[in-house]
Amino acid sequence: MSTDDESIPNRSNQAAMRFDDAPERFRSGHRSAQFSGASGVLFEQAMAQTRMAICLCDPNQADLPIVFANRAFRRLTGYSEEETVGRNCRFLQGPKTDPEPVARIREAIANEDVVVVELLNYRKNGTTFWNALHLGPIYNDQGKLVYFFGSQWDVSDVRAARAEERHAKEMARELSHRMKNMFAVISGIVNVTGRVRGIQSEAAEINARIQALGRAYETTLDDASSGSIDIGEAIRAVLMPYDRDSERLLLTGNGVRMPFTVISIVGLVLHELAANATKHGAWSSETGQVSVDWRPSEDGSTLVIVWSEQGGPPVDAEAIVAGTGTAIVERLLATARGAIERDWSENGLTVTITVPARSAG
Amino acid sequence: MAHCVLLLEDEPLILMDLEFAAKDFGYKALTAATASEALDLITKHAGEMTVAVLDVSLGEGRTCYSVTQELDRLGIPFILHSGDLDRHDEQVRELDAELIAKPAAADKVIGAAIAYALGEDPDRVRMAAE
Numbered sequence: 106m107s108t109d110d111e112s113i114p115n116r117s118n119q120a121a122m123r124f125d126d127a128p129e130r131f132r133s134g135h136r137s138a139q140f141s142g143a144s145g146v147l148f149e150q151a152m153a154q155t156r157m158a159i160c161l162c163d164p165n166q167a168d169l170p171i172v173f174a175n176r177a178f179r180r181l182t183g184y185s186e187e188e189t190v191g192r193n194c195r196f197l198q199g200p201k202t203d204p205e206p207v208a209r210i211r212e213a214i215a216n217e218d219v220v221v222v223e224l225l226n227y228r229k230n231g232t233t234f235w236n237a238l239h240l241g242p243i244y245n246d247q248g249k250l251v252y253f254f255g256s257q258w259d260v261s262d263v264r265a266a267r268a269e270e271r272h273a274k275e276m277a278r279e280l281s282h283r284m285k286n287m288f289a290v291i292s293g294i295v296n297v298t299g300r301v302r303g304i305q306s307e308a309a310e311i312n313a314r315i316q317a318l319g320r321a322y323e324t325t326l327d328d329a330s331s332g333s334i335d336i337g338e339a340i341r342a343v344l345m346p347y348d349r350d351s352e353r354l355l356l357t358g359n360g361v362r363m364p365f366t367v368i369s370i371v372g373l374v375l376h377e378l379a380a381n382a383t384k385h386g387a388w389s390s391e392t393g394q395v396s397v398d399w400r401p402s403e404d405g406s407t408l409v410i411v412w413s414e415q416g417g418p419p420v421d422a423e424a425i426v427a428g429t430g431t432a433i434v435e436r437l438l439a440t441a442r443g444a445i446e447r448d449w450s451e452n453g454l455t456v457t458i459t460v461p462a463r464s465a466g
Numbered sequence: 467m468a469h470c471v472l473l474l475e476d477e478p479l480i481l482m483d484l485e486f487a488a489k490d491f492g493y494k495a496l497t498a499a500t501a502s503e504a505l506d507l508i509t510k511h512a513g514e515m516t517v518a519v520l521d522v523s524l525g526e527g528r529t530c531y532s533v534t535q536e537l538d539r540l541g542i543p544f545i546l547h548s549g550d551l552d553r554h555d556e557q558v559r560e561l562d563a564e565l566i567a568k569p570a571a572a573d574k575v576i577g578a579a580i581a582y583a584l585g586e587d588p589d590r591v592r593m594a595a596e
Binding site (some may be wrong): 187281286288289290292293294296297298307309312313316319 | 477479480481482483486487489496549567568569572
């Protein structure tokens with residue numbers, strides 16, 4: 106009749122659960138309408154089988170003693186039925202139990218309210234667990250308070266996970282801040298060096314690329330631990346400075362998750378296309394538009410980005426090909442075993458970029 | 467007498483970058499690495515100051531808050547130049563001031579600050595400087 110041995114394998118034990126005789130014993134000692142007949146049998150079986158630790162306390166006896174505790178309760182706390190019945194629930198508290206939730210329990214009992222609290226409880230062997238305790242009054246047909254029902258759930262793991270998640274969020278934020286600062290300092294170095302060496306426009310060009318990369322990387326921090334990124338957010342961030350009003354830039358792709366390794370290429374390529382569109386393409390006129398779509402290829406091995414310009418001035422292919430940005434994009438994609446296809450139609454430039462999406466690992 | 471831009475920034479490379487950019491716009495740059503340096507400059511040059519660009523976190527938990535209070539008192543416009551406003555304490559967040567997120571190109575920061583102070587379109591300010 107003592108505590109249930111947790112070392113017994115679950116499957117055979119589940120069958121044995123039906124032979125938890127605590128509910129039956131409780132029922133025979135509390136012959137009232139609520140626990141007789143079919144509902145009584147259901148009560149008995151449910152109490153015996155549930156993995157939720159449950160106890161009933163009697164508000165009509167001095168100091169609200171526990172009058173029933175199911176098997177899961179005994180398993181959770183390590184106390185046997187004999188050690189549990191007749192005692193007030195506070196026997197599970199210990200030196201490190203916070204008095205605040207305890208006070209809330211006391212208040213709920215006094216007001217016959219339902220309360221849910223999390224408090225640190227102690228097992229028989231002295232170890233602790235975080236108990237999500239739900240407590241509420243149970244009335245009979247006549248509206249008379251007959252029991253307090255308590256269900257307890259060990260949420261130690263949940264709490265640990267929550268703490269870890271909070272910590273991870275703080276780390277991500279700190280990392281994000283340091284990264285922004287680092288990019289700002291790098292920008293400073295490039296600009297100042299450009300001034301001192303008299304190559305300001307080159308420095309500005311390099312800086313624009315660094316900034317585009319910075320914006321792309323920034324979006325990857327929130328779920329850095331997952332190893333993959335939402336490429337849509339990165340695309341949006343890279344192109345954000347060009348999006349003076351919603352008429353100019355149309356992003357039609359959806360959230361596609363890609364391995365982290367594609368970020369530099371996507372960031373730099375889109376930056377160069379945007380810079381070209383500003384100088385020679387759709388964005389050099391007031392009414393020009395760029396729409397950007399992205400999707401994974403059928404087999405998921407590549408990311409395909411389609412950049413289409415409309416409403417710009419007549420396309421001058423020579424002017425676009427000549428830029429250093431174009432050379433960089435070509436080299437970069439060739440090195441990454443990707444591809445870029447440019448198609449000049451009357452309406453404007455359409456570029457299809459293919460970036461391999463194999464993860465580094 | 468050139469108009470001045472007050473620059474408060476504890477990272478010297480960013481400060482230098484902003485200083486060059488301010489000169490490009492035809493403004494004299496007054497540079498400070500700490501709040502007290504900035505307050506000194508305000509005392510001496512308040513009359514010439516068009517606008518201030520303030521880094522929010524100045525290391526060891528110090529912020530530009532005291533400087534914003536003095537600028538407000540004197541009616542000198544300012545913008546905040548910071549990586550992440552959420553990190554800052556209540557005081558700074560409640561300022562509800564104009565913000566340029568780091569990292570941003572130095573000429574964008576200065577252009578935006580001057581435009582904000584003069585109530586003009588940032589693109590127009592830049593063109594006027596060129």
